[in-house]
Amino acid sequence: MTESKDLREALERALLADIPLARAMGLRISAWDRTTLAISAPLAPNINDKGCVFGGSLAGVMTLAGWSLVHLAADDARIDCDIYVQDSTIRYLLPVWNDFTATASLDADESFSAFLETLRVRGKARVSVRVVVADDSGNPACTLHARFVALAKATIPSGVTTDAAESGITTPA
């Protein structure tokens, strides 16, 4: 089995190579233990007019944290798939005044094993994720709840389009 650090670093390299805004936000995948995933980002490139973190940066980093959590679960199971964010709800509770970390985990009623089994059998699976950015005292400063859909590449017959619009989904995070 590939080491989790290798998978994590490969995904971080891909994010930074493929998504200019990920580079602009200065993010890195700072931790992954197969249950939770953390993306960290510095304040400076993400600051707003008030001197705290721009809401758009929080939304971007948190969405990518959820997307990466799902992506690494599929990578770890050697399922080649595209992962799209379907919808998300964000609550901005407290301003964030420093470098920050977004920590993603599955919803309490979700499991990686059920998600991956559905993805293997049906070639498509949905999963819900929660992401939190805490303030310096550990209180939630911003929370995101998002649903992602994964479409396996290998299990889709060659004659079937993988066009996202036709599949009823959505924008790659």
Next chain:
Amino acid sequence: MTESKDLREALERALLADIPLARAMGLRISAWDRTTLAISAPLAPNINDKGCVFGGSLAGVMTLAGWSLVHLAADDARIDCDIYVQDSTIRYLLPVWNDFTATASLDADESFSAFLETLRVRGKARVSVRVVVADDSGNPACTLHARFVALAKATIPSGVTTDAAESGITTPA
């Protein structure tokens, strides 16, 4: 009364000066008619691994479109205030493959006059906004519904803190 074009251009300058990610996304406030506001952005700096617009860019541009709509209403009424995003729900319906525009307007049951009157009288007011990014055929590709809170600076007594946490809010967009 200040021309709407002057207010719009002043806010765009402030956004680009104060928010590095607004510069990175290449946005401009492309239209404002006191009822709707549009922010446009090019694909290139906002692209993702699939070649369409990154979900985090959509979230950032749409949040700023809503924030700017509320900000310009206050500017136009000469009310000096801070505006914070409180929560938002985003639905990613279709991928966006080109330069894009996010168009913001108030919720159907909201009015600028009621919002501004509450802000004048109480020094604080909330308002709900809808933002849409359409695809090339005019179909909604991404929608955002967000609540914003405005805190008037001039009407807050000097002994009262404007600390966002104490006020029960939130992150400046």
